[in-house]
Amino acid sequence: MTENGQTIRSLVRAAITLAAAAAVYEAAARSGYFAPALLPTLPIIAHTLFAMLADGSIIEHAAFTLYRVMFGFSLAVVVGLPLGILMARYRRIEHFCLPLVSALMPIPSFALVPLFMLWFGIGNLTTILIVFYAATFPMLFNTWSGVRSVNPIWLRAAGAMGADENSLFWKVIIPGASPFIITGMRQAFLRAWIAVVGAEMIAASDWGLGWVIFDAKEFLNTDIMLASLVVIGGIGFVFERVVFGSLERATVLRWGMTRTAKG
Amino acid sequence: MLPIEIRDVTLTYDTPGGKVPGVKDVSFNIDASEFLCIVGPSGCGKSTLLNMIAGFLAPASGEIRIGGKAVTGHGMDRGVVFQDFAQLFPWRTALGNVSFGLEMKGVPKQERETIAREQLRLVKLEKFTGSFPHHLSGGMQQRVAIARALAYNPAVLLMDEPFAALDALTRDEMQRLLAEVWRETRKTVIYVTHNVAEAVYLADRVVVMTPHPGTVKAVIKIPLPRPRDPLSVEFVECQKELLRYLGHDANPSETEKSAVNGKLKSGA
Ligand SMILES: Nc1ncnc2c1ncn2[C@@H]1O[C@H](COP(=O)(O)OP(=O)(O)OP(=O)(O)O)[C@@H](O)[C@H]1O
Ligand SMILES: [Mg+2]
Numbered sequence: 236m237t238e239n240g241q242t243i244r245s246l247v248r249a250a251i252t253l254a255a256a257a258a259v260y261e262a263a264a265r266s267g268y269f270a271p272a273l274l275p276t277l278p279i280i281a282h283t284l285f286a287m288l289a290d291g292s293i294i295e296h297a298a299f300t301l302y303r304v305m306f307g308f309s310l311a312v313v314v315g316l317p318l319g320i321l322m323a324r325y326r327r328i329e330h331f332c333l334p335l336v337s338a339l340m341p342i343p344s345f346a347l348v349p350l351f352m353l354w355f356g357i358g359n360l361t362t363i364l365i366v367f368y369a370a371t372f373p374m375l376f377n378t379w380s381g382v383r384s385v386n387p388i389w390l391r392a393a394g395a396m397g398a399d400e401n402s403l404f405w406k407v408i409i410p411g412a413s414p415f416i417i418t419g420m421r422q423a424f425l426r427a428w429i430a431v432v433g434a435e436m437i438a439a440s441d442w443g444l445g446w447v448i449f450d451a452k453e454f455l456n457t458d459i460m461l462a463s464l465v466v467i468g469g470i471g472f473v474f475e476r477v478v479f480g481s482l483e484r485a486t487v488l489r490w491g492m493t494r495t496a497k498g
Numbered sequence: 499m500l501p502i503e504i505r506d507v508t509l510t511y512d513t514p515g516g517k518v519p520g521v522k523d524v525s526f527n528i529d530a531s532e533f534l535c536i537v538g539p540s541g542c543g544k545s546t547l548l549n550m551i552a553g554f555l556a557p558a559s560g561e562i563r564i565g566g567k568a569v570t571g572h573g574m575d576r577g578v579v580f581q582d583f584a585q586l587f588p589w590r591t592a593l594g595n596v597s598f599g600l601e602m603k604g605v606p607k608q609e610r611e612t613i614a615r616e617q618l619r620l621v622k623l624e625k626f627t628g629s630f631p632h633h634l635s636g637g638m639q640q641r642v643a644i645a646r647a648l649a650y651n652p653a654v655l656l657m658d659e660p661f662a663a664l665d666a667l668t669r670d671e672m673q674r675l676l677a678e679v680w681r682e683t684r685k686t687v688i689y690v691t692h693n694v695a696e697a698v699y700l701a702d703r704v705v706v707m708t709p710h711p712g713t714v715k716a717v718i719k720i721p722l723p724r725p726r727d728p729l730s731v732e733f734v735e736c737q738k739e740l741l742r743y744l745g746h747d748a749n750p751s752e753t754e755k756s757a758v759n760g761k762l763k764s765g766a
Contacts, residue, residue, distance in 0.1 A: 386584055388580055388582050388584060388585045389584075389585070389587060391554055391572075391578070391580075392578065392580070392585050392587075392646075393587075393598070393602075394554075394572050395552060395553075395554075395572045395576065395577070395578045395647075396574070396577075396598050396599035396602050396646075396650060397573075397574045397599060397602040397603060397650070398598075398602050399602075402601075402602060406598075406601075407587070410587070410589040411587075411589075413589065486589070489630065490588045490589045490630055490632065491588055491630060491631070491632025491633070492588050492589070
């Protein structure tokens with residue numbers, strides 16, 4: 236079977252699940268138990284969504300959100316990946332960083348939003364830093380575990396073949412830890428995506444999907460809220476399944492380092 | 499190809515539970531281009547010894563010299579094949595794995611691909627150059643590992659039970675292949691095994707080790723001409739002799755301990 240065929244089939248399977256969930260929602264919305272203003276039907280949501288797409292407003296909001304996410308997420312990878320590797324390779328760095336990581340990691344990023352607002356004001360900087368905070372720890376932690384679980388026989392074999400520290404790093408440790416690193420990226424992106432919407436609700440003015448939802452509350456525009464949620468879910472889905480899914484298929488699945496579920 | 503001297507080598511492992519001897523006072527020599535097998539019961543220190551020759555472990559006392567130079571760490575004069583199939587890099591194709599050592603040496607891409615292809619041909623895997631290790635069978639993976647260890651042309655090849663996890667049929671085939679590769683390349687080979695027939699099939703000489711903590715019990719010459727026939731009378735005689743030294747058979751000249759072992763075995 237071709238790679239493309241597999242992608243299409245997995246998307247079809249996903250569509251079936253989503254269609255079932257939509258049917259349940261629609262049934263609830265039409266049941267008459269809920270006020271239509273609070274639970275608009277799917278055609279109304281779809282109509283609002285198309286209107287927002289047609290005038291380009293939702294696309295602009297989404298672009299702002301994506302920009303913040305990608306910026307914060309990239310920073311998290313740039314910091315979390317090397318630091319995770321260093322922590323796993325050097326005892327002293329691990330001893331120094333681990334208590335800090337353990338203390339900071341459990342703090343919900345959302346709880347930092349008010350503080351960051353006071354420090355950095357309202358707008359891009361605060362939201363990007365919140366995203367960075369949320370995404371760094373999963374990246375760091377997974378990389379650290381991944382490097383520690385690199386099969387020592389690979390290091391020995393590479394050493395016997397004359398690999399220096401630099402080649403060991405790029406040609407053995409990083410690919411050897413790649414299943415964990417990709418998991419780290421996935422989790423980091425997910426956390427980033429969750430964090431950005433929360434941060435935008437309070438700390439972003441006028442732009443971003445989080446702000447749209449929060450703003451719609453003022454006028455009881457549940458259709459706008461739900462339409463924005465569809466966009467948030469949709470973009471998250473595309474990244475999770477298409478971007479990270481392809482990355483996984485091109486690397487660890489191809490190399491047999493991670494297997495797909497059978498049957 | 500380089501000769502190897504091993505002089506009074508001792509190694510003790512420090513574990514949380516105290517000191518565990520690895521090997522004790524081991525001495526023997528290997529000639530250039532010789533095929534030497536090390537046999538001994540499980541846990542006697544064969545892998546420990548090989549890891550010291552490879553330079554992954556440093557002896558607590560004694561000395562190992564390769565071509566007259568004392569071993570201080572791993573080096574490209576030695577190629578290593580481990581017992582574990584997982585030694586190949588899963589993220590590289592067979593060709594990529596075999597090229598690795600040449601890449602580290604700074605050989606240009608074109609040239610290293612040519613050499614790697616040639617090595618894979620030597621182990622009869624020329625059709626699988628583009629395959630990733632997880633698509634190869636265990637025996638094929640071990641053949642890639644041998645090609646990988648040979649590719650950067652080390653003078654010495656160290657092998658730690660490379661075929662132990664293979665089925666008997668594949669193992670026979672691999673032994674034939676290895677004997678052929680050795681004949682073509684004339685490397686100095688140290689080959690660890692606990693399979694007596696394998697040792698007799700491959701070796702010029704066999705070092706027999708005592709049970710834990712391992713020392714050298716005997717060094718036995720295998721005088722048979724090559725290629726060897728495992729079904730010939732002489733072959734079986736050599737096997738019997740080795741087994742006697744390993745204490746699998748009652749023998750009046752053996753130490754008391756192994757004589758008891760022998761009795762227990764024949765009584766069972
Ligand atoms: N990493 C280690 N830490 C502590 N003790 C060890 C370690 N590796 C080996 N030993 C001890 O050293 C002894 C020799 O081990 P070694 O692995 O060299 O045996 P071996 O002859 O290769 O056995 P086998 O045929 O089962 O592979 C063993 O008795 C073991 O208890
Ligand atoms: Mg061993």
